[in-house]
Amino acid sequence: MQRIYEPENLLEAELLLGMLASEGVCAYLAGRDLVGGVGELPPLGLLGLTVENDQADYARRLIAEYNAALPLPGDEPDSFPGTLVC
Template structure:
């Protein structure tokens, strides 16, 4: 079996697998038990849609069409994803400041 699609999460993998099955291509979603390895954080790269070797070219054509018809937010380019990026960077900046302050306070005492 070959990987026809690398999904960002389990739900998307099942959507693509269903799309392939609707076109007569048997597919398998892998990575069910690895998805929660990091708790609630989405573990990327673990959920893949597999198809039989002989179905791979047709499956890739269907997946390519699926990818091209996604709205910007679904592929990480829209304003929603930029807001999440800003939030994550802000959180990390504040966390870094707290750690530096904690280290300086411990070092000065």
């Protein structure tokens, strides 16, 4: 298993887990149980996505593409340019 990404928060972690699962990558979220200890634990580095060694490169590429995604023209509100409408 390789730790491939440190999400900023639990919401981002869950979104990435779902995205990876939809692409056939079995990922595990390390540190999920530690989130309740924020305030007592350091705020950074608690969460980490891990995958099997043979899927690590593919998962890293998927996450990089996800982070580089831009809204499609017409999918963003006039009052918030650059924001996706979900």
